Amino acid sequence: TQLLEQSPQFLSIQEGENLTVYCNSSSVFSSLQWYRQEPGEGPVLLVTVVTGGEVKKLKRLTFQFGDARKDSSLHITAAQPGDTGLYLCAELQGGSEKLVFGKGTKLTVNP
């Protein structure tokens, strides 16, 4: 079973700062999904990355997939309080439609 390691586990920053969170695997990802979960809600899909070296941007969020497809990062520029939440990476378990999730990075952006 593929293990997804996310770091850091917790991150507390001030509004306007930049940050990067990471997702690493023990083996090659087929594809990787990033979700954000706000308190009291289910996770919401942000992006899917498929190709090694791929970079996708979503407003102030930049997602990068490692060349070897064993790691991914999420960079947030000029963080805002609305970015507060639990950021989860997830991967489809080999040959199935079952997503395996990391434990997430809990981000708090203070005004």
Added chain:
Amino acid sequence: GAGVSQSPSNKVTEKGKDVELRCDPISGHTALYWYRQSLGQGLEFLIYFQGNSAPDKSGLPSDRFSAERTGGSVSTLTIQRTQQEDSAVYLCASSFSGYGYTFGSGTRLTVV
């Protein structure tokens, strides 16, 4: 409906009682998933339904847990003889192709 609907949103039950949690997926989504999220933890896979195929029950933690999906739509997760360690948020998700789940808001279960 427009999204995945789960009910109840909160459930408090006494240890030893049975509970039923309901999930209404997005119309047309063929796959339905149940996950459990304990405080401070990531999402733990429980069970997965895909069309008319036999469900993947590999994540169910014990035989006290069961789930069914009627008519390829609504799903019910049943926990029998609840224990305090069953307290968690139970999340349901549906998808059309496996690429991008849509989650409900979850049912917060508290066993006292």
